């Protein structure tokens with residue numbers, strides 16, 4: 001069993017709960033109301049800005065040119081391809097790029113991105129472990145929804161096609177290989193730290209969907 005197989009097994013209850021979340025189910029069968037999805041687009045846009053920053057930190061910490069280049073590619077894919085999807089959704093909703101960018105992060109978005117940026121400052125290996133559920137989780141969600149049948153709803157079909165697409169799938173496979181390489185020579189206390197980071201990100205992934213669904217805000 002590879003290290004990433006082991007991570008996937010440990011995180012299974014969280015990932016299963018994510019697949020069962022009404023946001024994810026609603027994208028899958030095309031029944032999700034527009035308002036929670038709009039909220040997800042806004043929150044995810046500001047999430048992706050910080051997520052891109054973490055790829056930049058990964059590039060800065062990368063031990064060799066190959067890995068530096070891959071992180072630069074991941075940053076580029078996030079800022080251009082992935083965020084283009086969000087900009088297109090926002091345009092459909094009549095929301096400008098400036099308005100999107102000015103979204104106030106809800107408490108979960110704030111906590112999740114702060115956690116990722118902190119991992120990005122810890123070091124290369126920690127960055128890889130904390131980022132892996134973001135790439136892999138969305139790719140697996142997209143693939144599982146696509147397998148169940150793309151809904152007859154243009155917006156949600158596009159979401160599924162983006163995250164289950166070849167590009168996203170290849171980048172996810174590379175991130176898994178990278179995690180397995182990093183863990184192969186690591187002593188057990190380091191591997192335990194990677195497990196902890198992976199699990200925390202997985203939990204935040206679930207919470208991120210839920211916060212958009214509940215239109216979470218600051219209590220006061």
Ligand SMILES: Cc1ncc(CN)c(N)n1
Nearest residue numbers: 044047134135138205208
């Ligand atoms: C919260 C979250 N996690 C992951 C992804 C995939 N990049 C995303 N867009 N948003």
